[in-house]
Amino acid sequence: MKQIGEWALAAATARGATLAEARIVHERTRQLGTRNGRVSVAGEGESIGLGVRVLCHGGWGFAATQELTREGVERCAALAVEIARASAGVQREPVRLLPEPAAVAEWSSPCRIDPFAVPVEESLELLRKIDRTLTAVEGVTLAEAGMSFRRHEQWFYSSEGADIHQTRVTTGAGFAAHAFEGDSIQTRSYPNSFGGQHQNKGYELVHELQLLANAERVARECVELLKAPQCPEGRRDLILDGSQLGLQIHESIGHPIELDRVLGYEANFAGTSFLTLDKLHNLQYGSELVNVVADARPEHGPGLGTYAYDDEGVAAQQVPIITAGRFEGYLSSRDTAARIGRARSGGHLRAENWLRVPIVRMSNVSILPSEKPMSFADLVASTDDGIYMQTNRSWSIDDKRYNFQFGCEAAWEIKGGKLGRMLRNPSYSGITTEFWNSMEAICDRREWTLWGTPNCGKGQPEQGMGTGHGAAPARFKQVKIGGAYGE
Amino acid sequence: MSVNGMDEQRCAEIFERVRRAGPEGEVEVAIQGGRSALTRFANNGITQNVDEESCEVSIRVQMGGRTARASTNRLDDEGLRTALRKAETLARVQEEDAELLPMVSSTEAGAAVALDHYDEATAAMGAAERAAQAEAMITVALREGLNSAGTYATGESYEALFNSQGVARWHRETTAEASITMQATDSSGWQKQNHLRAGEVDARGLAEVAAEKARRSAAPVEVAPGKYTVILEPSAVVDLIGFLAADFTGLALLEQRSCLNGRLGAQIFGENITLVDDVTDAGQSGAAFDGEGVMRQPLKLIERGVAREVAMSRGTAARVRRSELASILPNARATGHGLYLPNETGEAAVNLVFKVAAGEAKSVEEMIARTERGLLVTRLWYIREVDAYEKILTGMTRDGTFLIEDGRVGKGVRNLRFNQGVVQMLRQVLDLGVPARASGEESFDMVAPAMRVEGFQFTEVTRF
Numbered sequence: 037m038k039q040i041g042e043w044a045l046a047a048a049t050a051r052g053a054t055l056a057e058a059r060i061v062h063e064r065t066r067q068l069g070t071r072n073g074r075v076s077v078a079g080e081g082e083s084i085g086l087g088v089r090v091l092c093h094g095g096w097g098f099a100a101t102q103e104l105t106r107e108g109v110e111r112c113a114a115l116a117v118e119i120a121r122a123s124a125g126v127q128r129e130p131v132r133l134l135p136e137p138a139a140v141a142e143w144s145s146p147c148r149i150d151p152f153a154v155p156v157e158e159s160l161e162l163l164r165k166i167d168r169t170l171t172a173v174e175g176v177t178l179a180e181a182g183m184s185f186r187r188h189e190q191w192f193y194s195s196e197g198a199d200i201h202q203t204r205v206t207t208g209a210g211f212a213a214h215a216f217e218g219d220s221i222q223t224r225s226y227p228n229s230f231g232g233q234h235q236n237k238g239y240e241l242v243h244e245l246q247l248l249a250n251a252e253r254v255a256r257e258c259v260e261l262l263k264a265p266q267c268p269e270g271r272r273d274l275i276l277d278g279s280q281l282g283l284q285i286h287e288s289i290g291h292p293i294e295l296d297r298v299l300g301y302e303a304n305f306a307g308t309s310f311l312t313l314d315k316l317h318n319l320q321y322g323s324e325l326v327n328v329v330a331d332a333r334p335e336h337g338p339g340l341g342t343y344a345y346d347d348e349g350v351a352a353q354q355v356p357i358i359t360a361g362r363f364e365g366y367l368s369s370r371d372t373a374a375r376i377g378r379a380r381s382g383g384h385l386r387a388e389n390w391l392r393v394p395i396v397r398m399s400n401v402s403i404l405p406s407e408k409p410m411s412f413a414d415l416v417a418s419t420d421d422g423i424y425m426q427t428n429r430s431w432s433i434d435d436k437r438y439n440f441q442f443g444c445e446a447a448w449e450i451k452g453g454k455l456g457r458m459l460r461n462p463s464y465s466g467i468t469t470e471f472w473n474s475m476e477a478i479c480d481r482r483e484w485t486l487w488g489t490p491n492c493g494k495g496q497p498e499q500g501m502g503t504g505h506g507a508a509p510a511r512f513k514q515v516k517i518g519g520a521y522g523e
Numbered sequence: 524m525s526v527n528g529m530d531e532q533r534c535a536e537i538f539e540r541v542r543r544a545g546p547e548g549e550v551e552v553a554i555q556g557g558r559s560a561l562t563r564f565a566n567n568g569i570t571q572n573v574d575e576e577s578c579e580v581s582i583r584v585q586m587g588g589r590t591a592r593a594s595t596n597r598l599d600d601e602g603l604r605t606a607l608r609k610a611e612t613l614a615r616v617q618e619e620d621a622e623l624l625p626m627v628s629s630t631e632a633g634a635a636v637a638l639d640h641y642d643e644a645t646a647a648m649g650a651a652e653r654a655a656q657a658e659a660m661i662t663v664a665l666r667e668g669l670n671s672a673g674t675y676a677t678g679e680s681y682e683a684l685f686n687s688q689g690v691a692r693w694h695r696e697t698t699a700e701a702s703i704t705m706q707a708t709d710s711s712g713w714q715k716q717n718h719l720r721a722g723e724v725d726a727r728g729l730a731e732v733a734a735e736k737a738r739r740s741a742a743p744v745e746v747a748p749g750k751y752t753v754i755l756e757p758s759a760v761v762d763l764i765g766f767l768a769a770d771f772t773g774l775a776l777l778e779q780r781s782c783l784n785g786r787l788g789a790q791i792f793g794e795n796i797t798l799v800d801d802v803t804d805a806g807q808s809g810a811a812f813d814g815e816g817v818m819r820q821p822l823k824l825i826e827r828g829v830a831r832e833v834a835m836s837r838g839t840a841a842r843v844r845r846s847e848l849a850s851i852l853p854n855a856r857a858t859g860h861g862l863y864l865p866n867e868t869g870e871a872a873v874n875l876v877f878k879v880a881a882g883e884a885k886s887v888e889e890m891i892a893r894t895e896r897g898l899l900v901t902r903l904w905y906i907r908e909v910d911a912y913e914k915i916l917t918g919m920t921r922d923g924t925f926l927i928e929d930g931r932v933g934k935g936v937r938n939l940r941f942n943q944g945v946v947q948m949l950r951q952v953l954d955l956g957v958p959a960r961a962s963g964e965e966s967f968d969m970v971a972p973a974m975r976v977e978g979f980q981f982t983e984v985t986r987f
Contacts, residue, residue, distance in 0.1 A: 069867060071778075071867060072778065074620055074622070075589075075590075075591075075617050075618075075620065075865060076865055076866065076867045077865060077866070077867060078590070078591035078592065078613045078614065078617065078865055079591065079592045079593065079594070079613070079865075080591075080592075080593040080594070080606070080609040080610070080613060081593070081594045081595070082593075082594070082595045082596070082597065082602075082605070082606065083579070083594075083595070083596045084596065084597065085577065085596065095569065095572070096569075096570070096571055096572055097572055097650075098571070098572065098573040098574070099573070099574045099575075099576075100573075100574070100575045100576065100577070101576050102576070102577055102578065102596045103576075115574055116574075118649075118650055119572045119573070119574055119650040120572070121650075122562075122569075122572065122650035122651050122653070122654040123562075123569040123572040123650075123654065125654060125658075126564065126568060126569045126654050126657055126658045126661065127568040127569055128566060128567055128568040129568070155616070156612065156613055156616050157616040160616065160617065160618075164618070177778065177779040177780075178778045178779065178780055180867070214778075214779075214780055216779035216780065216784055216912070219912055219913070220912055221779070221780060221784075221910075221911040221912045223911075299565075299566070300565045300566050300670065300672060300706075301563075301565045301566075301570050301571075301672070302565075302672075303565055303670075303672035303704050303706060303711075304563075304565070304672040304673045304674060304702055304703065304704040304713075305702075305964065307904075307921075310986070391575050391577055392573075392575070393571060393573050395571075429909075430907040430908055430909050430917065431907055432905040432906065432907045432917045432918055432919065432940075433905055433919075434904065434905070434919045434921070434938060434940075434985045434987075435904055435905070435919070435921050436985075436986075436987060438985050438986045438987070439919070439938075439940055439983055439984075439985035439986070441917050441940060441942075441983070443907075443909050443917075461909075461910065463909065465940070465982075465983060467985075467986065496561060496563055496571075496674050496676075496702075497559065497561055497573070497575070497676075519942065519982050519983065520909045520910075520915065520917060520942050520982075521909075521910075521915070521942070522942075522982060
């Protein structure tokens, strides 16, 4: 791979590039799924290619190819330089990058059981058992179960001397039961909706999730939802489970802190941000219980946003985002951090694969758990009158990330510190800073999970990305409930 | 012209090389690739500029009632052979699926239809030409004292599909797209256009309209949430209707996850709504064959408000014929909308075309004039499904929302959140515009009109 990198860097610099980066990615994937007893997904994928990013006359150029011959690589590098020259001609100011030591490194995410070494029949047998358990529950009209595995190996070389080899293995697994009756379609998923849980782990994650042990309960809850009363409209104290809080973090903290959005680079697609530069170190984002970090370091955990170096060779860091409720930091890259006068990039430039140019993305944006003991049972017991919502069903937020609305699969009333009857079609909505300032309790580390969001979309051309979100169940005061179905 | 040397002949050679590798059972090879280049600008200057070239070969094997797929971008013999063996391994360990049909024959798949979707001039555009188009849009922003962000993109793509039953398909097309957001201090405007031919995309014209929207929506006022008569520009219509399309499939009905459960054949939309799926429409793009190589057939999805037909793959059609749905869909047949097998969702109607009789269509200006009080919506954003059966969608307005009073466009308004059932919305359409190819950001392009809708429900207002 180093030879390919050297061809690319030499060809780009010979044509006038002042910075050249060659990123070679070899990716392998496997997807397996069942649906009402039939195999719905049985696929493998392999892809290898090169992306070349260059700066020339202060303009960016990027080209990608899968033709990894010397001729193909040099043609790709030359095209990247030609594109950069075209960019430079239509710029208001040249790109400036913060300096970064050229790293030479090797890193692999921990993986105890290689998922590609696990016999396919073993995985399919587990999915079939889950399927049979779900469909055995009367009233279930559709059962879905699936697993996905990805091995992402990357070699990064730069004209500054970086030489970084990283490998990440990602596993995802989950299931859902659906039920239709009358005028209602209900769904319950485990351990999360939209494909389940995803982490930088091997097949050991599948074992840890206890999928089969939870299948019957989840199917019964799905059918129960058909008869459950509608979640009422009004203002109530709200407890969110960890997976829903993870998505709340993703949408109302993770995206607005992306510095490229703040600087207007995403104005035409993903949007901008209410977190304008004057708010840094000044805005009371949340209550004093709200402490959020962006942490790509392996010691944060096996999140989808865990890596050793980002895709422009900046080392993984822990960046404080919200400290005791105050807004303290952005997600950044070498050029965006330079634009606001920072000393160093936060290390958040990432690309979906070799075909795509890296852009500012989340790493693991996580809320820290309570340092004081607080179990989920304690959280419920200390709630006099509220609603507990579990598992995301819908999510939407405006293009500056102020106004949001989330729907969940299921909810339960809380009266006098006890969980009561189930409610269907729950939703809640609010304004980002008002919501986070209403947080009055969060569980401790025993209840904290590093959730994976495998499909975050951003950029033009649009890229999917995996991000991590550590979260524990938390309670919010007097949140607007039920607006999605309100008049 | 071909991308990285790929043409119909070379794709056929790849299929032959896979066959020579000795597949166990039946084999199907799908090849997709192309070049896509996109120039992106913000703050009135280019910020990102990319050119991507790729080709992927996807091999499906079928042995008895077992099927699986493996894909690779390694086009050498070893790469293809490795993918083939992976697919065989995945298929071999499955339990037999009695409902899985043999691969389609060339006779059953239908005679090929060639579509003129390729433009040499568009394929030949390079970085300098794209930069010039971006600069043309930026120039409008600078003249108006606005801050622009947008894209200008061109590309060419190809798709080939072969199987061991004699099916051989080939399609190629070009595309050009411009998108622009103009930002003022407290307002913005947006436009987007996509076409097979770059010569049909008027980037500067889009910039002018977006600039006008940004200017006119300055100093937005807040209106109370509630039910309004709205005029949805075509981009907003596209992004709502795209969510409905997923329900017009046979598998969604078999699995009882469609909003058409128990409603097929009933008058559930307004009589002024007719929606078809037709890949041959002049405003459409894409290949004329599906993921098994079956030729696409036109579908009357909604006829004067009645949900009539749904898309079906071969396998879905066979299952429908054996199910309780057979009485509702007595002539269930493969419609040429199947996805690559195996898959989770069966089929998809992706060439939607609204039909509006020429004499009935109203211009947006006429719709405004007929509205005493309402809202004009340029585009919608972050739309998600709240309720699967009533098809309630939530989302936000964005980049140009205006109050209409006494038949005239007035001030810009702060953006609003809607929670609106789409089935209900299509019962409340007062006027339709002339359908034309339109693009949003949440759905696929379609041939859609502007719509004037009464009683559209907004539930919240945001801060800008």
